[in-house]
Amino acid sequence: MTARGLKGVFLFSTAPNKKKTEIFYIFIYLRRRKGVIHMKIICSKSNLVKGVSIVSKAVPSKTTMPILECILIDATADIIKLTANDMELGIQTEIEGEITERGMIAIDARIFSEIVRKLPDSDIVIETDANLQTVITCEKAKFDLSGKPGEEFSYLPIIEKEESIEISQFTLKEVIRQTIFSIADTESNKLMTGELFEIKDNILRVVSLDGHRISIRKIELKNEVADKKLVVPGKTLTEVSKILSGEAESMVNISYTNNHIVFEFDNTIVVSRLIEGEYFKIDQMLSSDYETKVRINKKELLNCIDRATLLVKEGDKKPIIINIGDEIMELKIKSQIGSMNEEIMIEKEGKDLLIGFNPKFLIDALRVIDDEEATLYLMNAKAPCFIKDDAESYIYLILPVNFNAA
Amino acid sequence: MTARGLKGVFLFSTAPNKKKTEIFYIFIYLRRRKGVIHMKIICSKSNLVKGVSIVSKAVPSKTTMPILECILIDATADIIKLTANDMELGIQTEIEGEITERGMIAIDARIFSEIVRKLPDSDIVIETDANLQTVITCEKAKFDLSGKPGEEFSYLPIIEKEESIEISQFTLKEVIRQTIFSIADTESNKLMTGELFEIKDNILRVVSLDGHRISIRKIELKNEVADKKLVVPGKTLTEVSKILSGEAESMVNISYTNNHIVFEFDNTIVVSRLIEGEYFKIDQMLSSDYETKVRINKKELLNCIDRATLLVKEGDKKPIIINIGDEIMELKIKSQIGSMNEEIMIEKEGKDLLIGFNPKFLIDALRVIDDEEATLYLMNAKAPCFIKDDAESYIYLILPVNFNAA
Numbered sequence: 001m002t003a004r005g006l007k008g009v010f011l012f013s014t015a016p017n018k019k020k021t022e023i024f025y026i027f028i029y030l031r032r033r034k035g036v037i038h039m040k041i042i043c044s045k046s047n048l049v050k051g052v053s054i055v056s057k058a059v060p061s062k063t064t065m066p067i068l069e070c071i072l073i074d075a076t077a078d079i080i081k082l083t084a085n086d087m088e089l090g091i092q093t094e095i096e097g098e099i100t101e102r103g104m105i106a107i108d109a110r111i112f113s114e115i116v117r118k119l120p121d122s123d124i125v126i127e128t129d130a131n132l133q134t135v136i137t138c139e140k141a142k143f144d145l146s147g148k149p150g151e152e153f154s155y156l157p158i159i160e161k162e163e164s165i166e167i168s169q170f171t172l173k174e175v176i177r178q179t180i181f182s183i184a185d186t187e188s189n190k191l192m193t194g195e196l197f198e199i200k201d202n203i204l205r206v207v208s209l210d211g212h213r214i215s216i217r218k219i220e221l222k223n224e225v226a227d228k229k230l231v232v233p234g235k236t237l238t239e240v241s242k243i244l245s246g247e248a249e250s251m252v253n254i255s256y257t258n259n260h261i262v263f264e265f266d267n268t269i270v271v272s273r274l275i276e277g278e279y280f281k282i283d284q285m286l287s288s289d290y291e292t293k294v295r296i297n298k299k300e301l302l303n304c305i306d307r308a309t310l311l312v313k314e315g316d317k318k319p320i321i322i323n324i325g326d327e328i329m330e331l332k333i334k335s336q337i338g339s340m341n342e343e344i345m346i347e348k349e350g351k352d353l354l355i356g357f358n359p360k361f362l363i364d365a366l367r368v369i370d371d372e373e374a375t376l377y378l379m380n381a382k383a384p385c386f387i388k389d390d391a392e393s394y395i396y397l398i399l400p401v402n403f404n405a406a
Numbered sequence: 407m408t409a410r411g412l413k414g415v416f417l418f419s420t421a422p423n424k425k426k427t428e429i430f431y432i433f434i435y436l437r438r439r440k441g442v443i444h445m446k447i448i449c450s451k452s453n454l455v456k457g458v459s460i461v462s463k464a465v466p467s468k469t470t471m472p473i474l475e476c477i478l479i480d481a482t483a484d485i486i487k488l489t490a491n492d493m494e495l496g497i498q499t500e501i502e503g504e505i506t507e508r509g510m511i512a513i514d515a516r517i518f519s520e521i522v523r524k525l526p527d528s529d530i531v532i533e534t535d536a537n538l539q540t541v542i543t544c545e546k547a548k549f550d551l552s553g554k555p556g557e558e559f560s561y562l563p564i565i566e567k568e569e570s571i572e573i574s575q576f577t578l579k580e581v582i583r584q585t586i587f588s589i590a591d592t593e594s595n596k597l598m599t600g601e602l603f604e605i606k607d608n609i610l611r612v613v614s615l616d617g618h619r620i621s622i623r624k625i626e627l628k629n630e631v632a633d634k635k636l637v638v639p640g641k642t643l644t645e646v647s648k649i650l651s652g653e654a655e656s657m658v659n660i661s662y663t664n665n666h667i668v669f670e671f672d673n674t675i676v677v678s679r680l681i682e683g684e685y686f687k688i689d690q691m692l693s694s695d696y697e698t699k700v701r702i703n704k705k706e707l708l709n710c711i712d713r714a715t716l717l718v719k720e721g722d723k724k725p726i727i728i729n730i731g732d733e734i735m736e737l738k739i740k741s742q743i744g745s746m747n748e749e750i751m752i753e754k755e756g757k758d759l760l761i762g763f764n765p766k767f768l769i770d771a772l773r774v775i776d777d778e779e780a781t782l783y784l785m786n787a788k789a790p791c792f793i794k795d796d797a798e799s800y801i802y803l804i805l806p807v808n809f810n811a812a
Contacts, residue, residue: 108743111716111717111743111744114716115713115716118709118712118713118716119713120709140748140749140750141710141713141746141748142746142747142748143713143717143744143745143746144744144745144746145743145744146744303524303526304547306524307521307524307525307547307549310517310520310521310524311517311549337514337517337551338517338549338550338551338552339549339550340547340548340549340550341548342546342547342548343546344546
């Protein structure tokens with residue numbers, strides 16, 4: 001890495017009591033050197049819009065550090081790189097373009113993103129002067145903004161890759177969608193706000209739970225890899241999922257250390273801190289015993305519960321009562337607004353059962369099951385319900401709720 | 407009009423000191439008569455959804471009269487009619503369906519609309535009993551809701567049509583879109599919250615104004631009709647516009663009295679009160695004198711001003727400064743965020759001019775002009791700017807704002 005005006009490179013570890021795998025490089029540009037901050041780049045509107053949209057996902061909506069509200073445009077080397085970093089999650093992407101003068105600048109992400117979006121569909125020139133004044137020109141439109149010094153920006157940590165796995169963009173996007181809804185949104189238990197990525201016997205198991213339910217998805221890995229457990233922040237997964245194209249042919253390389261996870265795909269690198277601590281022991285909560293097994297058309301069940309929730313006002317905790325009999329499942333809900341009941345044909349093995357659930361939890365799980373038929377395994381009205389396929393490529397555990405049977 | 411269980415028909419005028427053109431029919435059903443309220447209808451989901459969606463536009467979001475939050479299902483005659491009425495604006499639409507038992511019921515609009523939307527795409531049966539309990543059945547789904555007596559609902563006033571005009575749904579929808587943005591949203595001057603519909607010499611002129619600007623559209627009428635001035639509430643026009651299909655082949659019949667306007671199209675009737683009072687004398691504000699005439703590409707001008715507003719935070723009143731010279735219009739805006747300037751090629755007649763505008767007002771007018779080129783007529787930096795076509799089928803008057811030329 002070379003850059004004009006580079007005065008010193010400081011190299012240190014931010015985690016001195018941890019392994020030396022995480023080393024942060026911070027390049028300090030001394031502004032006092034005359035003409036150092038002076039950059040000129042040219043790139044197409046579409047490339048710039050795409051890049052800005054990707055890195056914007058890591059711009060914090062609230063922060064006490066104004067520099068974090070910026071996107072760093074780094075054209076100090078041969079490639080134009082855009083970076084945003086909220087210190088938990090950092091995203092860097094390369095965009096095609098021409099570098100006329102090497103340099104870098106940090107610009108307010110919101111205004112920069114709005115401007116590039118509204119410029120004509122043509123080449124955009126970005127120039128900065130020694131006072132950090134940034135001029136964005138496109139055809140006859142000219143914007144003048146104040147930038148911030150690039151050296152104040154926190155570069156992404158450079159992770160020394162120990163090990164990595166590779167899965168398709170499609171698979172990663174899907175597995176996030178199929179599990180992210182059951183993380184907890186409170187910060188009272190930090191571990192619950194993340195998802196467990198557990199690699200064991202070349203299988204990646206992704207787990208999320210919130211105290212009322214557990215979602216589990218399994219993915220077979222193609223490469224041989226050592227066992228590992230990581231807890232990835234939910235926010236990171238949400239943002240990664242938005243950037244992923246979702247193509248089955250494009251791959252994502254996922255590498256990790258004890259403290260960081262790195263997603264690399266297309267021209268983009270996403271680096272995130274991991275959540276520290278030991279994740280919940282979920283295996284002891286999973287049981288394959290059951291007294292009642294129900295096969296049901298997934299869409300019929302989902303639509304029925306979806307309709308039932310119309311009668312439940314937000315914040316109101318009305319359960320949906322499910323009465324499992326021979327060949328028929330009867331669903332009932334009753335609130336101040338009115339009542340609903342509906343019957344669905346099922347295939348049943350084992351005992352009849354009357355059980356109540358939070359309808360939202362059933363809806364969340366059923367929505368992300370792509371099979372036409374779903375199988376429910378139940379023990380009794382107090383024990384969790386399992387929705388899973390035979391291969392256990394997915395398991396959704398949902399706790400029942402008490403209800404007044406009268 | 408006949409209906410089983412109809413005990414008495416009361417006929418009176420709600421406006422005894424006005425002309426007898428407005429007569430309200432209210433059908434009073436005496437609930438005490440055994441079995442009177444008992445209705446059974448069957449109609450397709452799609453018909454019901456469409457009808458409910460149309461009349462819902464007249465359901466008030468806030469009201470002290472709970473009955474107004476309902477949709478009236480009236481199957482007392484041979485046709486199923488849905489009605490909603492917030493006392494200012496009433497909408498009635500007919501839907502196809504089968505009446506097994508004649509009757510009527512008022513049901514909470516929000517919950518009813520959500521339920522019919524989420525039911526399977528099949529026939530829906532609606533039944534009521536003597537206690538106003540309403541059962542909505544579709545395939546195996548059954549909803550049970552409490553209704554309200556239909557007789558408590560306010561029927562639409564029956565307007566005795568004096569005169570009427572006919573224009574296409576397309577034209578009406580367009581003319582509303584092209585003028586509605588410049589009504590005032592404050593209630594401080596009631597007349598400004600409406601639009602003037604002025605019929606003169608078989609031309610309909612639609613006018614809106616808010617104290618800073620005036621929007622005028624002219625439509626030639628095909629039928630001979632007497633001169634008339636009406637001030638139609640903006641809300642009525644917004645809602646009518648949402649219901650209109652916008653087809654050029656389908657017509658809207660617009661009839662009116664001194665106090666009401668009625669829009670009839672497809673199977674729908676919209677009745678609205680008019681705003682009372684004398685509308686502003688706009689003709690004396692319109693002048694055809696000018697010192698500067700500018701022809702400009704509409705899209706270029708619009709996009710340029712649109713970009714400029716990125717630098718203006720909401721609530722901030724930064725003008726866009728327009729410098730009209732020979733062949734070139736220069737646009738500038740400057741705020742705390744930064745500055746922008748852009749040049750656009752123009753054809754100019756007359757004097758050079760430096761003038762400032764609220765960018766939003768220019769954007770609003772330019773957005774609804776469908777011509778490729780727009781012509782601006784200006785006098786000086788203190789006088790209004792007119793954007794109009796040669797035939798004056800549209801005129802947009804915009805007042806300039808003061809600015810610091812420095």
